[in-house]
Amino acid sequence: MPRLALSRRPALTALAATATLTLAACGGPSAGAGTTTSAADAESCPGEVLDVVVSVSQWGSIVEQLGGDCTNVTTVLASSAVDPHDYEPTTADIAAFTDAELVVLNGADYDHWAADAVATLDPAPTVVDAAEVVGIEEEHAEEEEHAEEEPSKGEEHAEEEHGHGGVNPHLWYSPEYVQAVAAAVTEQLGELSPDAADHFAEQAQAWESDLQPYLDELAALQSSAAGRSYAATESVFQYTAEAIGLTDATPEGYRDAASNETDPAPGDVAAFEAALADGSVDVLVYNSQTEGSLPEQLRAAAETAGVPVVEVTESAPDGESSFVSWQLDQLQQLSNALGGGQ
Ligand SMILES: [Zn+2]
Structure with a gap:
């Protein structure tokens, strides 16, 4: 079955230099x-x-x-x-x-x-x-x-x-x-x-x-996340959101479809856009590592509604060899989006 809207083709991210001690396999x-x-x-x-x-x-x-x-x-x-x-x-x-x-x-x-x-x-x-x-x-x-x-x-x-x-x-x-x-x-x-x-x-x-800096940032986010909600184009960030107490306001139909990698029904997409437009979502968490017309459409809806967008990725961007700095960068985006400062 074709999965047009939620196509999981990875986006072409910038190819940064490979980290020291890292040898790209050649040829094979x-x-x-x-x-x-x-x-x-x-x-x-x-x-x-x-x-x-x-x-x-x-x-x-x-x-x-x-x-x-x-x-x-x-x-x-x-x-x-x-x-x-x-x-x-x-x-x-x-x-x-x-x-x-x-x-x-x-x-x-x-x-x-x-x-x-x-x-x-x-x-x-x-x-x-x-x-x-x-x-x-x-x-x-x-x-x-x-x-x-x-x-x-x-x-x-x-x-x-x-x-x-x-x-x-x-x-x-x-x-x-x-x-x-x-x-x-x-x-x-x-x-x-x-x-x-x-x-x-x-x-x-x-x-x-x-x-420790990652754990500290999570702890700091708990206060700015209290009573706040997010919606997500994919489930990738869910465990972190749970750890800081951010409520998942992703419309259920969309969430179920996305986590099963199927296309959400038009009604699910409309519900998502409505949630972004009516102020019930404080942050859109957007997986920038996969591309697809639907996530882009939701991102545009968030921007129109003035809902801040936090970009997350499935894995660390190429050239980023540190788990902590990868995660910290995302958490600081979230902190800014929630108005918690850095
Ligand atoms: Zn995934």
């Missing part, structure tokens, strides 16, 4: 995914250096910092020009997992291609599945349990689309989840390379302090 078929590798500093590592493979860049940059001198980290899907939701892996992507000692996945059916690749490996590597760490189940697992019940319309869509389903997979947008997953990664690194456990503990501490 994985070049489209922008696979990156950060190398260990074996001489500085007090234990065994580990080969770690991460499915998507949202976790890749975090794992690189946690592994420090003791990990070679390969991030398979590292370009923001590739949409993880629709991604079909190449043979090179699948081969990247072959020698991994530790694999870090998002799970929740977001990167099922990576989970599938890992399932074929013998011996099986240690896996940190973020969705499992935070206790979020995949839609499919739930469906199997309730196979005899008639699935709701939403669940049917989830099965068709391999998409968001009933679970919001954007786990890296939750400060709580990010910290839980980081702790799980640190624990597994220490078990796999025990002599380097102290190094991993130091890296984790450094990462926690780097995270």
Whole structure:
């Protein structure tokens, strides 16, 4: 079925210089995914250096910092020009997992291609599945349990689309989840390379302090978000909005359609535009990483109504290797939109 309005083609973002320690894979078929590798500093590592493979860049940059001198980290899907939701892996992507000692996945059916690749490996590597760490189940697992019940319309869509389903997979947008997953990664690194456990503990501490400005900004936003609402073109920002107490005023019909990657009915779009026009929405959260006529139409409606627009992205823009500065930039936009200053 064509998905015209909510087409998930990634927008062509500016291609900034790649970060230090990051080598774009050249030539091979994985070049489209922008696979990156950060190398260990074996001489500085007090234990065994580990080969770690991460499915998507949202976790890749975090794992690189946690592994420090003791990990070679390969991030398979590292370009923001590739949409993880629709991604079909190449043979090179699948081969990247072959020698991994530790694999870090998002799970929740977001990167099922990576989970599938890992399932074929013998011996099986240690896996940190973020969705499992935070206790979020995949839609499919739930469906199997309730196979005899008639699935709701939403669940049917989830099965068709391999998409968001009933679970919001954007786990890296939750400060709580990010910290839980980081702790799980640190624990597994220490078990796999025990002599380097102290190094991993130091890296984790450094990462926690780097995270602090992001946590501080979230805390500061709680007061300006109180009693305020947002509507979103996509569900990507939902966990952060929940963490700061911003109310989701996205019309339900639109939200359901968008999270199942189907086209909303004309009535849903009209309801969204009406909400923007009548002052019941304080901020429009707009995913600038995907393009489509409908999100653009909603953005225009927000601008006409004087509703501030905050741009967020699925993954960090190319060239932005820091999770914290990526997130902080978005949070400061939100703070400005809510009139909280910086
Ligand atoms: Zn998404």
